Amino acid sequence: MGDEAWIDKSSVIPIYYQLAKLLEGQIRRGEFQPGEVLPTEMEIAARFEISRMTVRRAIAELVSAGMISTQQGRGTFVARPKLDNIVFELNNFNEEIEQRGLQQKITLVQADIIRANKLLQEKFEIVDSNAKFLYFKTVLSAEDERIACENKYVFYTKSKPILEKELKDPSLPEIIAAHSDYVPIGAKKVLQVSITTEEEAVILGVPPNTPVIVIEQTIYAPDRKPIGWGRSVYRGDRYKLTSYDGWYKKE
Amino acid sequence: MGDEAWIDKSSVIPIYYQLAKLLEGQIRRGEFQPGEVLPTEMEIAARFEISRMTVRRAIAELVSAGMISTQQGRGTFVARPKLDNIVFELNNFNEEIEQRGLQQKITLVQADIIRANKLLQEKFEIVDSNAKFLYFKTVLSAEDERIACENKYVFYTKSKPILEKELKDPSLPEIIAAHSDYVPIGAKKVLQVSITTEEEAVILGVPPNTPVIVIEQTIYAPDRKPIGWGRSVYRGDRYKLTSYDGWYKKE
């Protein structure tokens, strides 16, 4: 009742945003406990002298943030954080190292145009053994230590020159956009654990049978045909995936 | 101009939803290419004889789906799918097996109340060596093969009886909700690659030095104090994480 919290209608900050942050703060501070019901939309609208649609916009923000949930005919409730699901997200695995402030280097070992072999025929779901592919082999280093190696193949339809920029950090979707007539529209990635092959052990400079993270990725065109495939091997003792869930502040 | 597509205003399906699906289909079919501009909100509203706010609601759906983006003063554009970031999501790692239709069994090896040791003092950021913890040790099997083992610790504040349900599948957040006065509000998970310890090799019935996936998770209370910690070891040759990105149909 005697709350002090208010909203500045003349501010450049949208009202719905102010209200969302206000409610978020109240929930974080425990003024509303998980499972409790929030004031009705009409009450909030009257309380702050704003339109109900604006209140709904603020509520929608918190719903999509997973902090509250609505039930038609019943009310709006503070949610319990769902902590069971794990979400590992890495915007470009390689950038992780950079963000840690380490010196990173990408070395292009090989860049060729090759014909289909048995592996590529399988991965690209084709039978034509004359199909051509762009092939990139790179090694990633951090602090003068080799920590990952990558092999990437792109279905080759355009005869465009290879740009220097691509040699520096050949991201599969980027190469495809430049060297294929297809629009990349989907990706499948599989993370597995393995131990190094002999070749990989030599490249990474580690003993045989060292545990590694293997990520295979396939890029698909709108017709679901694979247009790019890659296999990346990361030293298991140098990489880890971290995931934060729940109501942590994101700022 | 001469499009046939229309919207059924008398349908029980909301107009904004119909419109969103309609636009989504047009984008998927390539009638609007990535980078192209969509009709303005006013045009769409006039075309379907609906309110601009309803159009905006439909557009908001597609924006949050990552299919389009808006720019104030410029227009609404078809987005290019972002395929560079990898998102591995697993709603309860253990359920994965079930969904594959395999016979799964969770065996509770040990359930105790224990005092803090050095490991727990570190993980729970405490110095009090008298603090008590609930301890669960479980082994997961599929098709009569042991594939994972888990150790879970919960800060013990309530003296509630342990329910049978918890013994079946002791999910860390669930145990905490039942046996602690804290409300779990955040979680941190770290995925790493390793090879089995001697003990783990025996438990899982694999040769020494088998590659495994190790996931450590910490559950936090609102005051950022750890209230639960667990370490799960999964056989590397039986688990993999798969991630789908882009504009795949989700239905």
Place this chain on the structure above:
DNA sequence: GAGTGGTCTAGACCACTTG
């Protein structure tokens, strides 16, 4: 039947981009 959230409208003003 009263109260809740869900949808939709018609119109207003604004901030921003472009010519």
Place this chain on the structure above:
DNA sequence: AAGTGGTCTAGACCACTCC
């Protein structure tokens, strides 16, 4: 200056829940 998306309003009707 014209056109775009961004915000906000006041009111309406609906589907649903609960008493």
